[in-house]
Structures are given as C-alpha cells and as structure tokens.
Amino acid sequence: MGAEPTAGMRWIDCNARIGRWSNPQPEQFWTSEDLLAAWDDVGIEGGLVYHAWSWEWSPAHGNERVLRETANSDRMWPCYVALPHATRELAPPRDFARAVRESRGAVRIFPAKHNWSVHDWCAGALFEALESQRVPVLVDVGELDWESLAAMLQAHPDMPVILLNMYYRVDRWVYPLMERCENFHLEANTYGVFLGVERLAERFGPQRLVFGTNLPELEAGGPMALIAYAELPEADRRAIAGGNLLRLLGEEE
Numbered sequence: 057m058g059a060e061p062t063a064g065m066r067w068i069d070c071n072a073r074i075g076r077w078s079n080p081q082p083e084q085f086w087t088s089e090d091l092l093a094a095w096d097d098v099g100i101e102g103g104l105v106y107h108a109w110s111w112e113w114s115p116a117h118g119n120e121r122v123l124r125e126t127a128n129s130d131r132m133w134p135c136y137v138a139l140p141h142a143t144r145e146l147a148p149p150r151d152f153a154r155a156v157r158e159s160r161g162a163v164r165i166f167p168a169k170h171n172w173s174v175h176d177w178c179a180g181a182l183f184e185a186l187e188s189q190r191v192p193v194l195v196d197v198g199e200l201d202w203e204s205l206a207a208m209l210q211a212h213p214d215m216p217v218i219l220l221n222m223y224y225r226v227d228r229w230v231y232p233l234m235e236r237c238e239n240f241h242l243e244a245n246t247y248g249v250f251l252g253v254e255r256l257a258e259r260f261g262p263q264r265l266v267f268g269t270n271l272p273e274l275e276a277g278g279p280m281a282l283i284a285y286a287e288l289p290e291a292d293r294r295a296i297a298g299g300n301l302l303r304l305l306g307e308e309e
Contacts (some may be wrong), residue, residue: 068298069103071268077108082270086206098276102131112138134161140179149185162192168199174208182265194218209237220246243268245279262292
C-alpha cells in the first residue's frame, strides 16, 4: 500500500474560532483546549484563531481576549477583528497594523455584520495601514458583495486578502479577480467545484490557495481531504496545506 496522502504535510489552519457565542450547537466546542484537541485529532499543527466576542460583540474586547488565549501557545496565532477608525473603537490604523504584524497575526473583517463599508471613504485608512505592513486580511464570502471585494482588492493591491467559506458557484467571479489581483487568495474549504482546486492551482499557481477548517462550525476532515487527494504535485499540496499561510504570515516553512 502507498503512503498516506497526508504523510509529512504541515497543516496550518487559517480559519478557527474560540470563545463563547450566543447559539452554539451541542457538538460544538468553544475553549482553546478543545480547539487544540480537535487539531490533534486530525494532525493539524496550528493556525490563526479569532475570538467569538470579536465577531458577535466587541472587536476591542475580543481582540484582547484572543491575545491572552494565544499568548501561552506556540500553536495558536491571533487573528484580530478590525474596524475602520472613525468611531475610534480600536487603536489608530498604523498602530493597530503594527501590533498585528509584531504578534505574527492576521486580521479578519466582518463588514456586513459590523455595519461598515470596505470602500475607501470608510475603510481606506485601515487598509492602507494593513497594506503597508503586508498583514493578511481574511473575510467571509457572505460579508461583502463582489463589486465591493473588487474595489477593495484594486484599491490596495499589496494587501494579501483571503476569501473564506467558498461555495461552488463562484468561478465566474473569482477567475477575473484572480487574473487582476495577484494578492487575492481563496480558502480551499467549502470550494466544492469539481476539480476546482486543481484548475485554480494550474491556472494561477498553488500559492493562491490556503487551508482552513472553519472550526468549530465545520469538521476538519473535509477540507483536509480536498487538498490531500487533489490531483496535484506533492509540493503544491504541501504549499496549500500550510506553506502558503506561513509565507503570508512572514514565517519560515
């Protein structure tokens, strides 16, 4: 029998959450210890973690909490939740971006849930600061429309953006953006297009795809299988599993 397709691969998760939220299901966990155990069950080395408070209540308080939760673990890296600066709920953009980079972290945004626009009249100063530090920005596909995503990518071409929680009817939106915006990346999670991972990697390069689980909302096995069994060279699968996210975070693989 051949070797397991996951053998020797470093799995680094771009999309995991800890902390209590309003309507968890009985099977869902919320502690950092449970997340680490879930990663251990399937062989995930570590990854970015955001806090439910930042998503559902207060980005400022949630960011403080995720920093405390990740401070004593070399497997969890903080994923801050950002807001535009006009309401002054977070540090000034340049200070905020610098703090994220110094903590080996990234930023997640929820423009629909948190009621703001990604266009420059609202968020330009925030994105300019993140772009200057090359901080990865993660956003769920349901949090903004395609025109707004295109405007954000084109206004800030040096800001790495990872689009999360994909679905299968997106190629006619995604491919033009991939052609025009070299720092636009997709999470290979729920992107269920037949041979979609393979076609994107062959067309635009495997470096444009990253691995994420969306724990504890989803299980990790499906996203891992999508990459482990992809009809791609081993080096490409290894890059998608962990190398690409490590590179975006400024880490050595």
